Structure formats: structure tokens, C-alpha cells
Amino acid sequence: MMPWHYRGDPLAEAVTGRLRERRASLGGAAATVRRLADEGDVDCQRLWADMDAVPDWVDFGLMRRGGAMAQRHFPHLILGLTYGCLPLTFAHPDAAAIFVGTGRMQANISRRLNESASLFFGVCDSDALAPGKAMWEACLHVRLVHALVRTKCLSDGWDQLNHGMPVSQLATAAGPAFFGAHLLDCMRRLGARIRDEEAAGYCLIWRYTTRLLGVPLELLGETQQQQDGFDSWLMSRFFAPDDTAKTIMASLLDGLCSLPPTSRLPRSLQVALFRRMLGDEMADGFGIPVSHGGERALSMMRPMLAGISRLQKVPGASKGLGHLGQRILSRLATEGLVSPASAGTAN
Structure with missing residues (x-):
């Protein structure tokens, strides 16, 4: 590979x-x-x-069930993506160097958060990934942005021999590992109860999204079992945070703690969320400290999140949570994780 x-x-x-x-x-x-x-x-x-x-393995019906699960579990999804998945996008030294070189993370953390949200939350509406639909067009836009980043890095003297192609095909192929299986683990750590079929559908959303971002079929599994093998190798290859990644991680935490609405959460709780979502080994790699106060707050928060998952068994509650989650995730995909005014993205 x-x-x-x-x-x-x-x-x-x-x-x-x-x-x-x-x-x-x-x-x-x-x-x-x-x-x-x-x-x-x-x-x-x-x-x-x-x-x-559209690859033969794409099943829009299965993806629809995975996306509906994510919408019903919208609090788990938002926390998992923010505190468990976003850090993985700069966990490799090459990715961290690109963020610093383009100024996309440290120069404007809020804009970066909102750019990520548009894709992370938008794909939950899997029907919008069909050719010509809104998220399909969003993937085309991201694919072109990646091409521009590659061109800029190479023109700035990127050491391709030692560091590979910036935003390479292999690096982009980590999408299903970061935002599929790993995200589902994050959601379960917060008490989400996810059926096997729903998990398969959500993982398929990210396999297809990654194909739309330009990754060749050779780097994507034809089945989830094959994809799991790819994901395991990619996670071991691309998690290697260096000092630059630690600096970006600190900037991300500062941004989340200073910008509304995430600033409403105490810093100690946000630290605990990073550690819970990433796991101790990854959190230590990023230099995230241990916050005993944050862990206590998270221990009180988790039963409420688990209760939201259990509530879905109540007649009518599942449908209501789905509608609410759909509206919230749609707004986040449009406006971002932090307020548009703070991010400099307001009209």
C-alpha cells in the first residue's frame, strides 16, 4: 500500500x-x-x-439506516467527532506540517472547525451523497481543495521523497478508519447502543465518502471485513503525533474552550472528553493532561447520554429524536461547530 x-x-x-x-x-x-x-x-x-x-458495494438503503442512527444519537456523534476524530486528522507529522504550512489550523482554528463540520455532519444525510446531490457536490469541492493544497505544498518546496505526496491517496484513505469504526467506538464509550446493521451502514457512508474524495477503489474494501483490515493498518501507520501535532492539539483545545457554543463546557470536561474519546494511549501521544475533575463531570454526564440511547426504545421517541437530530446536524453542517461570527464565516 x-x-x-x-x-x-x-x-x-x-x-x-x-x-x-x-x-x-x-x-x-x-x-x-x-x-x-x-x-x-x-x-x-x-x-x-x-x-x-457509484461502486457496486454502495447500498444507499443500508447507508440510510446508518445515517438515521447517527441522527438519533446526535449528542454522541457531535462529541465523538469533535473530541475523538478531529485530532486524528493531524496525528501524523506530515498532516501536522500541512496544517501549519497552510495556516488552516493555528491561524484560524474556528474556521477549520466549521470547515470540518460541513462534511462530518452533512454526510449523515446519506441520500445527499447520491450523484449531483448536495453532499456529493461538497465532496467534489473538498477533493479540489485537497488538490490545491498539494499544489501549494509542492510549490513551497515540500520534501516529497522523504514525506510522500501531501494529502496523498493513502492518507486520504484513512477516512473510514477515522470517521467510521473509530467514531462508532467513541459513541459507544458515551453509552450509545448501536445495532450491527446500523454500524455497517454508517461505516459504508464513510467508505463511499472517501471514494468521492478521490481515493481509488484499490485502497477501499469491497466488504466491511476487508475494510476493517485496511483500517487497522492505516490507524497504526498514521497515528504518530509529533511536537507540531501537540501544538495544534493545544490550539484546538484553546479554541473549543474560548469560542461559543463549545466554550460553555468547562475546560476540565473538554480535556476529559478528549481522553475518553481518544483513549489513554492516543491522549498521551497528543500530550493531553489528566483532569480528575473533568473525569468526575464526565461520569455524571455519561448516564444522561446513555439514557438518550435507551429512550429510543420508547414508542415515538426514536422518531422524535431522529427529527431533532436531523435539524441540529443540518444546522451544524451549514453553520459549523462554533458560531459563524466567531469563525469569521457569517454572511
Whole structure:
């Protein structure tokens, strides 16, 4: 699998080159790529066709059940993604170096939180991942952004021989490991009760999302069992936080503690959430301290979260939680984890 660490996404990189030639922005990227493809641009046609091809293993019905589970467990999902998954995106030295080099984390932590939220929470509506739908277009946008980041890093002198391609195919292939199986473990640690079919559906959402982000089929499992094998190897390969990752982790914690609405949670509780979601070994790797006060607060919070999961067995409660979660996650996907005004993303 390691040769993929030295490969980017030629289809997306060619299209970003076309967009630069035409002085076109990434705003409304899907419409622009579609228009250029209709006008005969071969690079845009190839990228569109690659995005449009749905793998045989995609099952929208199964993904719908996984997404519904996530919506009903929206508190567990939000906490798991924020405190258990987001840190993994800079857990490798190369990823941490890219964040620092582009200024996307340390220069504007709030904007980074909201950029991540748009994808993390938006894919719970799995129907929106169908070709041409809203989250499908969002994945196309992210894929092009990754191509631009690669181009910038290489032009700035990135050491490709020693560090591989920035935002490589292999690194992007860690998506199902970070946001699928690991996230489900995080949610269960908070008391979520997830059926096997729901877990399979949610993991499939992230396998398909990762394909839409440009990862080749060779790096994705045709079955969940095969994907589990890939995920285990990728987690062992890409969790290696260095001093830069620890600095970013400290910035992330500071941002969450200073920006509304997450600032309403005591810092000690947020520290405890990071440790619970990541596990002691990963938390130690990031330099996250132990907070006994935060652990006590979390121990009082967990029964409430477990109660939300048990409540879903009450007639009518499951449907109500699903509707509420759908509205909340949709708003988070649009506005972000922190207030748009704080993030500098307000209209």
C-alpha cells in the first residue's frame, strides 16, 4: 500500500489547473466543472465521470439506516467527532506540517472547525451523497481543495521523497478508519447502543465518502471485513503525533474552550472528553493532561447520554429524536461547530 503515499489525485489536479486558467473560484465548483464538461473540457469530463461512478458495494438503503442512527444519537456523534476524530486528522507529522504550512489550523482554528463540520455532519444525510446531490457536490469541492493544497505544498518546496505526496491517496484513505469504526467506538464509550446493521451502514457512508474524495477503489474494501483490515493498518501507520501535532492539539483545545457554543463546557470536561474519546494511549501521544475533575463531570454526564440511547426504545421517541437530530446536524453542517461570527464565516 505504501506506493500510494507518493500519489496525488491527477484528475482533481488537472481540473484545478483548468479553473486557475479561467480565473474561476472554487465557490460553486460543481456547477463550474459541470459547465466546462458540457463545453467539452476533457479534464472536467474525466473528473465528473469518476465522481459519477457509484461502486457496486454502495447500498444507499443500508447507508440510510446508518445515517438515521447517527441522527438519533446526535449528542454522541457531535462529541465523538469533535473530541475523538478531529485530532486524528493531524496525528501524523506530515498532516501536522500541512496544517501549519497552510495556516488552516493555528491561524484560524474556528474556521477549520466549521470547515470540518460541513462534511462530518452533512454526510449523515446519506441520500445527499447520491450523484449531483448536495453532499456529493461538497465532496467534489473538498477533493479540489485537497488538490490545491498539494499544489501549494509542492510549490513551497515540500520534501516529497522523504514525506510522500501531501494529502496523498493513502492518507486520504484513512477516512473510514477515522470517521467510521473509530467514531462508532467513541459513541459507544458515551453509552450509545448501536445495532450491527446500523454500524455497517454508517461505516459504508464513510467508505463511499472517501471514494468521492478521490481515493481509488484499490485502497477501499469491497466488504466491511476487508475494510476493517485496511483500517487497522492505516490507524497504526498514521497515528504518530509529533511536537507540531501537540501544538495544534493545544490550539484546538484553546479554541473549543474560548469560542461559543463549545466554550460553555468547562475546560476540565473538554480535556476529559478528549481522553475518553481518544483513549489513554492516543491522549498521551497528543500530550493531553489528566483532569480528575473533568473525569468526575464526565461520569455524571455519561448516564444522561446513555439514557438518550435507551429512550429510543420508547414508542415515538426514536422518531422524535431522529427529527431533532436531523435539524441540529443540518444546522451544524451549514453553520459549523462554533458560531459563524466567531469563525469569521457569517454572511
